[in-house]
C-alpha cells in the first residue's frame with residue numbers, strides 16, 4: 652500500500668499505470684472507514700489491477716459548518732484498516748483542501764446536476780450534491796479510473812453520479828454496492844460514531860420502519876401517501892426528527908406513482924440528537 656498526498660505525485664503514478672495498460676478502480680471516501688467502506692474496497696479489487704482509495708473530507712458538500720467540524724477524521728486508523736486488507740496494488744490518496752480547491756474553495760468551478768439532485772437529501776441540504784458532483788469529477792480527472800465504486804446506502808448520490816457520467820460522456824463504469832448493516836439492522840455510517848449506545852439502539856429501528864413499509868407495499872398496499880404518514884408518525888414516536896420519508900421511483904427519485912412504478916425506493920432521512928441519518932430500501936414489484 653502506498654499513501655500519496657500530493658496531486659503531482661498522484662498524476663505521475665497514474666500516468667505510469669495508464670501507460671502500462673493497468674485498469675484503475677477508484678473508491679472515493681471521506682475517511683472514518685468502517686466495514687461498509689472496506690466492502691467497497693474489496694469489491695474494487697475484483698474490477699481492475701490497481702485500487703485507488705481517496706480519503707478527503709470535502710468541505711464543499713457540507714451545508715452546515717458544525718457538521719463539517721464534527722465529521723470524524725481518523726486517518727491513521729483508516730490507513731491501518733486499508734493496510735490489513737492486503738491488496739496487492741493499493742494507492743491511498745489523501746490530499747488536503749488546498750490541493751483539491753487550488754483556486755478558491757468558496758467559488759470554484761462548480762458542476763451541477765439538477766434533476767435527481769433536487770429531491771430527497773438535495774431538497775433539504777442546499778448545495779450538497781453540487782459539492783459531491785464537483786469533487787467526484789475532480790477525483791475522476793485526477794485518478795482517471797476505468798471503474799468507480801459507490802455504496803447504495805447513498806442511493807441518491809449514486810444516481811447523481813451515474814447522471815454525471817452519462818451527461819458528460821465520462822468513460823467510467825459506475826458500480827453500486829449494497830449497504831452493510833450491523834446485526835441490529837442499523838446501516839453502517841461514519842455518523843453512527845456520534846451516537847451513544849442508547850441512541851444507536853433507537854437508530855436501528857429506522858431499518859425496521861423501512862422494512863415494515865416495504866412489506867406492506869409488497870402485500871398490495873398502494874396508498875403511498877398514507878404509508879409515508881404512518882412511517883413518519885412511528886419514527887417521531889420513537890424520538891426521531893424526520894426530515895423526509897418518501898416512497899419514490901428508483902429511477903427519477905420523484906414521488907412514486909403506485910399504478911405505474913414497479914422499481915421503488917423507500918428513502919428516509921432523520922435527525923437523532925442532531926445527528927443526521929439516512930437509509931433506504933429498494934423494491935421491485
Ligand code: PAF
Pocket residue numbers: 679680681707709712783786787805808
Ligand atoms: O460518499 C462519500 O463519502 C462522499 O460523498 C464522496 C463520494 C467521497 C464525495 O466526497
